[in-house]
Structure formats: C-alpha cells, structure tokens
Amino acid sequence: MLSQIKEALSNLENKKLKEKYMQIIITMFEKGYFPGLENIPVAKSSVSNIDGENGLLTFRGYPIQELANNCSYEDVCFLLLKGDLPIPQEKKELKKQLLASKGIDSKIKETIISMNDNLHPMYMLSSSVLQLQSNDPKCFDLDQYTVNLNRAIQLIAKLPTIMGVYQTQNPEFAQGKTFDSFAQYILYCFNQELAAKPKWVNILDKLLILHGDHTMNNSTFSVRAVGSSKASIYASISSAINSLSGPLHGGANEKVIKMLTEIGAPENVESYIQEQLKAGEKIMGLGHRVYRTYDPRALYLKEEILPQIFAEDSPEVNSKLENLYNTAQKMEEIALNKFADKKIFPNIDFWSGLVLRAMKIEPKYFTTIFALGRIMGWCAHWVENLEVKNKIFRPNQLYDGFNTRHVLRDQLK
Structure with a gap:
C-alpha cells in the first residue's frame, strides 16, 4: 500500500507539500495516529503563515520584520482582523474605537480586585474575560460578520483594563487620562512612568506586533475548536488564555x-x-x-x-x-x-x-503581555472560522483500554 501511496503522491508538483504528506502517511503507518496532531491540517486560514525552513513569518503576506519596523498595534490589529493594512483614516477610527471601548463594568472590576493574590495572573485574566459575557446578552448571535468584528474589537480593548485594575488594585486607575496610542495605554496598565516615554511605548508596540499571531499553535487551535461549537467569543478567548499559560507555550x-x-x-x-x-x-x-x-x-x-x-x-x-x-x-x-x-x-x-x-514588569505578568498581543490573532481566527463553513471539531481516538466487560454482582457484596 505504501508504494501505491508514493506513486499517487508523485503527481504532486509541490515538493514541500509532497514531503509533508509523505511524513504524515509514514506516521500513520508507524503509530496508527498523530500525536499532538503534529503537521495535520485542521483548517484553512489566510491570517498568517510560517516558512519554518527559511525562518519567515508573515501576517496576511507581510513579513513580520516589516510590520514591526513600520507599523503600530492599530495597523496590525486592522490587518489581522480585516485582511489589509488601514489607510490613515481607518487607523484613526480603530484607535478611537479601541480607546473608547476599554471600560469594563464596575462589578467585574470589584471581582478582579477581590481575586486571591496566589492566583496566577493568567487565570485571573481568563476568568475575567468570561465575566465580560455577563454584559453581552447577544453574544451568541454569530451570523453577522460586522457584529462579530465589532465584538472582537471591543474585547481586545478590554484586556489591558483587566490587567490595569488587577495590577493597581484601583478600579479607576486611568480615570481622566488620554492616550496617544493603544500601545501606550497597555504600557500604562503595567508601568505608568514608562508609558510617558515614547521610546518604551515604541518598544512595547513592536513586542506586541511580534506576538500578534503564529498560525495554528495550541492556543489558536483552542480558539477555533471551542468557537466551532458556536460558543461565545468570551469562552473561546478564555480557553486560549488558559492554553497560553502553559510552560510549553506562552509561559x-x-x-x-x-x-x-x-x-x-x-x-x-x-x-x-x-x-x-x-x-x-x-x-x-x-x-x-x-x-x-x-x-x-x-x-x-x-x-x-x-x-x-x-x-x-x-x-x-x-x-x-x-x-x-x-x-x-x-x-x-x-x-x-x-x-x-x-x-x-x-x-x-x-x-x-x-x-x-x-520595563520593570514582574515575571508572573510576562505571559499576560503575550496575550495582549496574541488577542489580535485569536480574534482574527475566531472571526474567520465563523465565516467559513463551520464544522464542530471532533477528532477521533484510538481506544487503548479494556475490552467489553460486565459487572459481577457478587463482587459488589
């Protein structure tokens, strides 16, 4: 059978694709399944791409280095969500929308402040994202692209606020403040002194862009898998945050x-x-x-x-x-x-x-910064997954347990 498969693959002109499929088939023959779904395509996506052999990462076709050199958080957020870089007016409107949407409900702020200090900030963040659903009763209405897009932007805007409230233990920590960019607001949530220095805002801006997306990694897979059940964006992003918390991923x-x-x-x-x-x-x-x-x-x-x-x-x-x-x-x-x-x-x-x-940020908050960049990509995948012919993720397994057996009443006496 293997020789027949090789012959069938010989018709593929794409050498890299041929090698990839051959490796998948060999793994199937050797193990009978695919540990960790390694190299198994589970979705079609136009959000980002990796050429691992040549060290190339692109967002919607743009190399990551060019984006980091020339763009802002708002530019890349627009690119990932909408497919292309914004014109100046579109960038201005997105920045305005992000900064106008950063507020969260006072009861949620109280809950954030009351959380136990021993809880890792990533789990505080994931549980707080779930709480945001309480103020969005229509979050299961997922049929309109524009509504989904606006809901994603509003969620992106609120993540730094969650961190700022938790960090400062002050529900009004940014009251009356204005910000020149969303990256400046994010830095303000962690270090108010450095947020006043353009050099450090620029450095954080680039760091967030570098973390913006990374194809079908574990947390992005989580977003698409949970979202495929038509769960809310809050449940989907919360699952991604929990995935990212692991030391083999963002941690x-x-x-x-x-x-x-x-x-x-x-x-x-x-x-x-x-x-x-x-x-x-x-x-x-x-x-x-x-x-x-x-x-x-x-x-x-x-x-x-x-x-x-x-x-x-x-x-x-x-x-x-x-x-x-x-x-x-x-x-x-x-x-x-x-x-x-x-x-x-x-x-x-x-x-x-x-x-x-x-930036004087404590190590326990490092992965939350990662999440504040990656939320752009997660939301882009969530929106994209709703636009394609949605099919709930339901992989198979190889059962490795007992054959059918029966309860003997005598042994329970």
Whole structure:
C-alpha cells in the first residue's frame, strides 16, 4: 500500500507539500495516529503563515520584520482582523474605537480586585474575560460578520483594563487620562512612568506586533475548536488564555528569566547546559516545533530591540539586568555552537523576558503581555472560522483500554 501511496503522491508538483504528506502517511503507518496532531491540517486560514525552513513569518503576506519596523498595534490589529493594512483614516477610527471601548463594568472590576493574590495572573485574566459575557446578552448571535468584528474589537480593548485594575488594585486607575496610542495605554496598565516615554511605548508596540499571531499553535487551535461549537467569543478567548499559560507555550518566557536568574552569571552557563543535557532536561527558550532556523521574532528582538535597551546611556538598565542579558548572550553563543547543526535555535521566549524585565514588569505578568498581543490573532481566527463553513471539531481516538466487560454482582457484596 505504501508504494501505491508514493506513486499517487508523485503527481504532486509541490515538493514541500509532497514531503509533508509523505511524513504524515509514514506516521500513520508507524503509530496508527498523530500525536499532538503534529503537521495535520485542521483548517484553512489566510491570517498568517510560517516558512519554518527559511525562518519567515508573515501576517496576511507581510513579513513580520516589516510590520514591526513600520507599523503600530492599530495597523496590525486592522490587518489581522480585516485582511489589509488601514489607510490613515481607518487607523484613526480603530484607535478611537479601541480607546473608547476599554471600560469594563464596575462589578467585574470589584471581582478582579477581590481575586486571591496566589492566583496566577493568567487565570485571573481568563476568568475575567468570561465575566465580560455577563454584559453581552447577544453574544451568541454569530451570523453577522460586522457584529462579530465589532465584538472582537471591543474585547481586545478590554484586556489591558483587566490587567490595569488587577495590577493597581484601583478600579479607576486611568480615570481622566488620554492616550496617544493603544500601545501606550497597555504600557500604562503595567508601568505608568514608562508609558510617558515614547521610546518604551515604541518598544512595547513592536513586542506586541511580534506576538500578534503564529498560525495554528495550541492556543489558536483552542480558539477555533471551542468557537466551532458556536460558543461565545468570551469562552473561546478564555480557553486560549488558559492554553497560553502553559510552560510549553506562552509561559516559557517566565521560565527563561527564572532559568537565567538561577544560572547567576555568564561563567556558569556551560556547566548548566551540561547538567541539563546529562539529566535529559529541557533548556527553556531553545528550539521550536516549526522553525528549523532562528525564530524571526527572536532575531528581531536580538538585533533591533535589545540593543536599544542595553545601550550604554540607558538609565533603566541596572547591574542585575545587565548580568541577565550577559548570561543570555553567553547561553545563546554556546547553544548555537552545540545545537545549530541540529536546527535548534533561540525562540521568541528566550529574549522577550529580558525586554519585559527592562520595563520593570514582574515575571508572573510576562505571559499576560503575550496575550495582549496574541488577542489580535485569536480574534482574527475566531472571526474567520465563523465565516467559513463551520464544522464542530471532533477528532477521533484510538481506544487503548479494556475490552467489553460486565459487572459481577457478587463482587459488589
């Protein structure tokens, strides 16, 4: 049968597609199923694309580096949701709509403030998103594209406010304030001092863009899977936030900073790597399921963002932060020497935590920043999934349990 399948695939002119299908078929023959659905197409989408061999990530066809260099949060939000970059008037209107929609109900604010400090901020965020549904009784009316789009924009606008209320424990923390951009408002929710400095607003703007979307990752799959049941946008996005919280997904940037702190200094990196390899443990921030070269988002942070932060005249950089950066640079150097031939390179989580620490943001909030960027992509996928012929996600399984057996009454006595 395998030879017949190979013959059928020989008619495919696309070499990469042919290799991809062949690998899927081989996996099916070897294992009988697809662990983690690796490489299995589950949807058609025009939101973003990855060329893992060449390290290329595009949003609606635009390379991520060009978007980070030339665009704002509003530009990329419009692009992901509506399919193309906005003209100046459209950008102005979207910024106005985002800033006008950022308010949340006072009762929800009270609930946010009352949440236990021991609850990780990602779970606070996911539960708060679900609460927003209480003020949207028509959220299950999903048949109109424009209504779905506006609902997505309003939800995007409210996520920073949830974080700002929780961070400050003040329901009116931004009362009477005006903002030049949505990125400035997001930074204000975490660091009011830096939000007044254009350099840092610009850096956060670029960081959010880099996180905007990343094809069918685990959290985006969650959005589309939950949304396929015609659940509300709040349930869909809440599930994505919970997915992103995991250390194998968005939570990795928090783990990277913890790792660099534990290493302590550049001279300790070599021994740390050896110990991790000997113990068979994962080194956080290295490697990616899709990229077989340097993650383009990580490369942008390394080459464009971090040099701005760690310039000689930067007042925000103290000796502790400088040491973390030097330790990360040493780890990258050793990792590239050891693992580049195995196509293992630093990913975005390896460098993003350093950017956030420079903004004086605590590690437990790192993944929430990730979510404030990724919400653009999640919502774009949610809207897109409603526009195609929706079919509820219902994958199959291979049963690996007992054959049919029966209850014996005597054994229950």
